[in-house]
Amino acid sequence: MKIPPVKGTRDFYPPDMAIRNFIVDGWKKVSLRNGFEEYDGPIFEYLKMYQIKSGDEIVEQLFSLTDRGGRDLALRPEITPTLARMVNQQINALPKPIKWFSVPRLFRAERPQKGRLREFFQWNIDIIGVDQPLVDAEIIFTTVDYLRNVGLAPKDVKVKISSRKLLAAVLKSYGVPDEKLESLYVVLDKKGKLPADTFEQMLAEQVPDKETLAKISEFMQIDSIPELGELIDAGSEEFAAYNEIKEVLATLETMGVGDFCIYDPGIVRGLAYYTGIVFEVHDAVGDLRAICGGGRYDNLLRDFGGPAISATGMGMGDCVLEILLKEKGLLDQQVPKRQIDYFVACIGDIGNEAWRIIAKLRSMGYSANISYKTGGLSKQLKEASAQNANKCIIIGEEELKESKIGIKDMATGEQELVGRDEFFSGLDSAVVGTE
């Protein structure tokens, strides 16, 4: 009986696994060089953990289960609640600032489509306990550092930065009541995803007052910091938020990634989670969903029973990223292909000599393979080629008699005959992985 793969999951055959490792290894490398420490948690948690800050719709999109003790559990759809739980548990003992990253495997029971699956990996970076805008810039810099590292340029991707705090203050100053903010966010978030006239129409439905509508429209159309500065009164509440964005952008400019970053009032982001600077990275063409998103969240730790400590972070999934890297042709050159150091080929009856040699090579930290079939030398060389062997060691009865081995360089085709012991003593035994 043939059993198909589960909807929304992926099988990682060796070439796919190479791509996944390339992406994940890059995330980890960049996290470490930006000063983050790695953490992880369990792959399932109590179901109620995901009900704390989420609406019904999101809870419906969980893979949930009941264990034999009757506990209601769910496969993690995100790692931030786990992070909040872990940090809260040891809040007083942890050295500050908390600057952590993780690459969790996540599960969401959504309908799969382009760039969205039910099982995926997501790079998360968070800095907890510092409320300065400089730290938002750190998160964004680390994000760009990765994108740059895999070969994406400002012409390929843009970091669109905005501020929930600014938006809230501006809307309030226009007379929008607090209880209307949430529903207005939902509409404002669609700017850039909808045609301009459709967007204006939806906005008009939310804002009956013509004068207020005109002001909001004007604000949403400003996409330059100096222009924004002219609109905002110094000393007002929104001025402080404006200064934060300005500082973040200036810091990113100083750090050399200004070309990637722009102010975009259309970035609002999903739920009521975010409280300050927010950002998303999009492909320049704009035909993919967001590559990543993040921002400042002030209340999350408190909502999970901890102290009111400010935090800021970013999450990047592997699905959209992989599509983009493929489209840009950045994977072929960078993803390492299968490669082994030595392939041992034998001719005729040489007893156990080949196995002795291959074991020696492996114990010295070199990758080595041998053919499991009895075939001619031609066949074995073909197999060595197929496995992308760097060098081939050739041993026949003649070589065995003289305690020698043939070493063939598979790239150049050149071959030399050397003494076996001489060969091993000449090898650099300080290879990574050596015992």
Next chain:
RNA sequence: GUGAGAGUAGCUCAGUUGGUUAGAGCACCGGAUUGUGGAUCCGGGGGUCGCGGGUUCGAAUCCCGUCUUUCACCCCA
């Protein structure tokens, strides 16, 4: 939850007035080649034409149902 498309070999796909034993390229395995690889040539394996029902002398092909899948909407932590 709503809507549109697609299911033929491992992959990409041909395959119409409905008619022998369902094809190609790539991939895989083998041979040419039991002491020299990547190329080339030759050969081979691999299919319940998604599944079920119907129409018909006869269905990959027409009709109905169903499942799977892709894309979009909703949502997107």
